[in-house]
Amino acid sequence: MxxxxxxxxxxxxxxxxxxxxxxxxxxxxxxxxxxxxxxxxxxxxxxxxxxxxxxxEPAEPKAPVHREAPARADLSLLRDGPDWGPSPTLDTVRETLGDCTRCELCARRQTIVFGSGNPDADLMFVGEGPGEQEDKQGLPFVGRAGELLTQMIEKGIEIPRPDVYICNIVKCRPPGNRNPKPDEVAACRPFLDGQIAAVKPKVIVTLGKPAASLLLGRDVPITRVRGTWHEYQGIPLMPTLHPAFILRQYTPENRRLVWEDLKAAVARMRELGGRA
Ligand code: SF4
Incomplete structure (x- = not known):
């Protein structure tokens, strides 16, 4: 304790x-x-x-339902993906993904939600998967949780959202916003790796437990790992709480925790010569 x-x-x-x-x-x-x-x-x-x-608690409107259970980082299920080489482009990664049917999430999706933002961003956010609005619009984090994430980025750390890069572990919406299954995560992960290799961010911020667990390679308690530094493929990684969780538990304490995490991420990014 x-x-x-x-x-x-x-x-x-x-x-x-x-x-x-x-x-x-x-x-x-x-x-x-x-x-x-x-x-x-x-x-x-x-x-x-x-x-x-x-x-x-002040009365807050109910947030969209988040995933019902965390993804487990089952490394044994990870498949070999394309060899991206040292400097792929996001276009290459997206073209390789194509009209993907590599896992069952393709069956009910409206659109593939690949990612959005600056292809040369120094700060990259990784969430879990698209929700209903994202599935409709083809863009990550555009629902209520996305609005909060945008506020956190633009008002909190004062960086225009288009200057960062935002994507998810899986690119297709899990039905009913359920958690992506390990084999779905495994099928899509190579494309997340391709995005990271293409963008080459100075700092990665994971949003919520599943994204942190995947990139850290183990099931992590988010309240313990948030606010602490880790690495993914040599890139500093800061786990923080998911904005959907913040909407559900809209407390000064939770907002303070995320604010501290984002401030630390920006400070590290600038130490490493990052812009913004
Ligand atoms: S979630 Fe990823 S691997 Fe599965 S169908 Fe969609 S793009 Fe393909």
Missing amino acids: SSAGGDSQSDPRAELRDIVAGTREWLVELAEEGLDDLKIPVIEPAMAKPAAPSPP
Whole structure:
């Protein structure tokens, strides 16, 4: 639980704060895995009064349903994809994808949602898969979660959305917004790798647990890995919460966490000579 264990042993209030913080982290994890009915209490950072009830949540419109369960990063299912070479272009990757029927998600899609943004972006966002609006429009993150992501990018870190690159693990909408299956993820992953090889971002930000789990190669608890640095193919990777989750749990604390993650991502990108 908390690293402040020594203090907790001598301070019952600190111990209670640790217990509350740990319980909240676990609830966030469950909620992001699809248990939408959970009400997670807001614990403000100061937590000066551990026994006091959390302030009531402001009434927020219900967000679109997110995936019901996280994808498991099953490396044994990963297939060899095309050899992109050192410098593919996004056009090459898209042409190779073609009118793809490599997995069963092709059956009910309206459009392939390949990705959008600057082909030379220094900051790349990777989500899980298209939703209903994305499937209709052929663009990633254009529903309510997408609007929030756009705000996070344009108002939060003050970068025009067209200057970053945004895509998903799978390019076709899973029916009913279910989670993509491991074999679907495996079929589509080579094209995500192609996009990363083409864009060559300075920093990757994964949105939500499934994207983080896939790129980190293991099932990760998003509340523990968010805000910490990792690497994917030598590129610094910052996991953060999915905007659909933020819509569901629209708390000052969750917004602060994402804000901190994005600020860290931009700072790292600039350290590495990135523009924007
Ligand atoms: S999800 Fe990916 S691999 Fe599956 S059909 Fe769509 S583009 Fe092809």
